Amino acid sequence: MSLLQIQNLSKEYVMGDNVLRALDGVDLNIERSDYVAITGTSGSGKSTMLNILGCLDRPSEGHYILNQKDVSQLNPDELADIRNREIGFIFQSFNLLPRATALENVMQPLIYQGVSRSDRKRRAEEALQHVGLGSRMDHLPNQLSGGQRQRVAIARALVTKPSILLADEPTGNLDSRTTIEIMKLFDELHAQKQTIIVVTHEAEIANHCHRIVRLEDGHVAEDRRTRPMGQ
Amino acid sequence: MLLFDMTESLRSALHSIRAHGFRSFLTTLGIIIGVAAVVATVSIIQGLQFTINEQFQGLGTNSIVVQARNTYENYLTGKIARISPEDFDMLSSRVEGIATISPIIGGGGSQLRYGSQTAAVEITGSTYSYQDVAQTFMKYGRFLSDTDNTTRRRVVVIGETVRENLNLPDNPVGEYVRVGEEWMKVIGLAEEKGQILGQNQDNFAIIPYSTMRSIAGNQSRQSMAIQLTLSDLNQMEGVQDRVTSLLRLAHDIPTDEDDDFQVQSSEQLTDTFNTILSSVTIVMGGIVGISLLVGGIGIMNIMLVSVTERTKEIGICKAIGAKRHQILMQFLFESLLLCLLGGLVGLTLGYGIGLAASAAIPNFPQAVVPMWAVLLSFGFSAMVGLVFGIMPAAKAANLDPIEALRYE
Numbered sequence: 361m362s363l364l365q366i367q368n369l370s371k372e373y374v375m376g377d378n379v380l381r382a383l384d385g386v387d388l389n390i391e392r393s394d395y396v397a398i399t400g401t402s403g404s405g406k407s408t409m410l411n412i413l414g415c416l417d418r419p420s421e422g423h424y425i426l427n428q429k430d431v432s433q434l435n436p437d438e439l440a441d442i443r444n445r446e447i448g449f450i451f452q453s454f455n456l457l458p459r460a461t462a463l464e465n466v467m468q469p470l471i472y473q474g475v476s477r478s479d480r481k482r483r484a485e486e487a488l489q490h491v492g493l494g495s496r497m498d499h500l501p502n503q504l505s506g507g508q509r510q511r512v513a514i515a516r517a518l519v520t521k522p523s524i525l526l527a528d529e530p531t532g533n534l535d536s537r538t539t540i541e542i543m544k545l546f547d548e549l550h551a552q553k554q555t556i557i558v559v560t561h562e563a564e565i566a567n568h569c570h571r572i573v574r575l576e577d578g579h580v581a582e583d584r585r586t587r588p589m590g591q
Numbered sequence: 592m593l594l595f596d597m598t599e600s601l602r603s604a605l606h607s608i609r610a611h612g613f614r615s616f617l618t619t620l621g622i623i624i625g626v627a628a629v630v631a632t633v634s635i636i637q638g639l640q641f642t643i644n645e646q647f648q649g650l651g652t653n654s655i656v657v658q659a660r661n662t663y664e665n666y667l668t669g670k671i672a673r674i675s676p677e678d679f680d681m682l683s684s685r686v687e688g689i690a691t692i693s694p695i696i697g698g699g700g701s702q703l704r705y706g707s708q709t710a711a712v713e714i715t716g717s718t719y720s721y722q723d724v725a726q727t728f729m730k731y732g733r734f735l736s737d738t739d740n741t742t743r744r745r746v747v748v749i750g751e752t753v754r755e756n757l758n759l760p761d762n763p764v765g766e767y768v769r770v771g772e773e774w775m776k777v778i779g780l781a782e783e784k785g786q787i788l789g790q791n792q793d794n795f796a797i798i799p800y801s802t803m804r805s806i807a808g809n810q811s812r813q814s815m816a817i818q819l820t821l822s823d824l825n826q827m828e829g830v831q832d833r834v835t836s837l838l839r840l841a842h843d844i845p846t847d848e849d850d851d852f853q854v855q856s857s858e859q860l861t862d863t864f865n866t867i868l869s870s871v872t873i874v875m876g877g878i879v880g881i882s883l884l885v886g887g888i889g890i891m892n893i894m895l896v897s898v899t900e901r902t903k904e905i906g907i908c909k910a911i912g913a914k915r916h917q918i919l920m921q922f923l924f925e926s927l928l929l930c931l932l933g934g935l936v937g938l939t940l941g942y943g944i945g946l947a948a949s950a951a952i953p954n955f956p957q958a959v960v961p962m963w964a965v966l967l968s969f970g971f972s973a974m975v976g977l978v979f980g981i982m983p984a985a986k987a988a989n990l991d992p993i994e995a996l997r998y999e
Contacts, residue, residue: 411993414910416910416992416993416996417993436915437914437915437916440909440912440913440914440915441912441914443909443910443911443912444911444912444913445912449910449911451996455903455906455907455910455996456907457904457907457908458904459606459607459610460606468908468911469911469912471599471917472911472912472913472914472917473912474595474596516911520912
């Protein structure tokens with residue numbers, strides 16, 4: 361059984377008199393431990409796909425089954441719970457809480473699970489060490505470089521042990537050297553069986569992945585595996 | 592889980608208040624001022640009330656004071672009501688159940704002279720039982736006796752200030768002073784009482800009632816009061832009624848007109864004062880309520896700004912799994928905590944002001960903060976925090992995560 365199944369999924373936005381169909385009958389299965397890039401030009405439905413995959417938004421039609429649970433029509437609080445437990449977000453602009461230290465940022469998602477403070481601290485420290493930031497835990501985001509901030513964000517995404525690591529243009533705000541470092545970290549996480557979905561418009565980033573899904577006008581235009589599963 | 596969420600909300604709220612220290616202070620200023628105002632007022636009034644009650648305790652609970660009642664109209668028309676010596680004589684002989692009855696002719700200031708010194712002194716004419724009424728105890732000599740009154744002796748009991756002003760010896764008993772046109776012998780010096788509400792309590796002279804009357808002659812139009820003590824406390828109402836009906840008869844008051852005098856037990860007197868003080872407290876409470884309302888609106892305003900400012904943060908928290916009630920609680924706790932801190936600062940400040948004010952006015956009783964005022968200010972602060980915090984908090988909780996994340 362696939363980790364994630366999308367069946368005939370559509371999303372419509374009503375803008376005045378016009379109905380914009382951002383996704384139009386998409387079918388997609390993603391297996392556990394896969395490393396998938398979702399690409400497309402702007403307006404292809406990429407962001408809408410990200411929002412729905414990340415349970416930030418609900419589809420207008422069709423089903424999204426995550427971990428054998430249909431999450432397409434859950435209410436906002438149930439979706440929040442799914443985001444908290446199943447999904448680890450990584451954003452282009454890092455999206456760290458500016459007044460909290462690296463450690464506190466990583467501890468934050470565990471608060472919403474009701475994890476005790478001492479456990480939160482221990483797990484957050486482990487996660488930060490995992491991404492190579494063990495020595496910068498007490499720094500505020502603005503005291504860290506772009507690459508370091510993205511590592512904090514990755515630690516925050518990993519600390520809940522999510523089913524999916526969902527990255528949105530994770531290297532869009534980084535220079536080329538840091539981009540390579542971050543992608544290497546993604547490769548390592550994939551080697552540790554983490555399921556990763558990267559939404560990007562950059563071919564170079566997409567080529568790191570083992571499967572590339574290209575969207576065009578709300579349809580899947582291309583779905584190709586560049587490396588076999590399990591490698 | 593709820594307790595856990597509350598603890599975390601509290602932690603986060605503290606964090607946020609500390610991060611914006613100065614702004615938090617300005618935000619709560621309205622609450623601080625409101626609470627400080629109520630506590631300062633209440634503490635001063637309570638101090639006053641405490642002292643007044645203590646004063647009245649001296650009168651005893653079984654005493655009745657009869658005095659004239661004049662409306663403003665009476666003063667304009669010159670028809671001033673008074674209690675006359677005849678009223679006193681009548682009441683002495685015709686009311687039963689009286690243990691003691693003392694006339695008090697007072698108010699009239701007069702000049703006292705000793706040697707080359709003169710002093711303006713308030714003179715009271717009364718009898719021996721006035722000693723209990725006025726709580727006057729002797730340092731030297733004795734108080735007026737019954738025979739002083741019946742034989743119209745020219746004797747006087749003076750207070751410490753009078754002795755000082757007239758340059759009398761430390762023990763003035765036996766000296767002669769001139770009261771108005773009459774020479775009188777000093778028979779007693781009262782113990783010093785100090786000041787109450789800034790009024791000197793030692794500038795008095797007491798002479799026998801009958802002496803006072805004979806000096807003033809029948810032209811005496813001085814105001815007079817009558818003090819009764821009862822032999823049985825249970826007869827309070829009966830005696831009051833009897834006194835009232837006798838005086839109405841004596842003053843020829845038609846049935847449809849009000850009394851031109853009042854008959855009050857000491858308890859009623861205390862009650863009157865307390866009623867006045869309570870209404871002052873209530874009026875102040877109203878003013879403070881308004882200022883707390885204004886303070887609350889200030890808090891709501893800042894919290895709304897704060898929610899807008901932190902839209903992105905709220906979006907992040909929602910993206911990583913914060914539920915609505917968790918965001919709601921975080922912001923609600925922030926405003927609640929702001930208000931409670933404001934209440935605490937206001938309480939301290941208000942008590943400080945009360946203490947300073949009561950210390951600055953000479954002989955003013957010390958400010959007292961009753962527990963109910965403390966609880967009330969905290970309760971009110973908390974209520975303001977909740978009422979005015981709920982809207983900003985709900986706004987934060989209902990933000991759409993996608994929109995909030997996009998917010999710059």
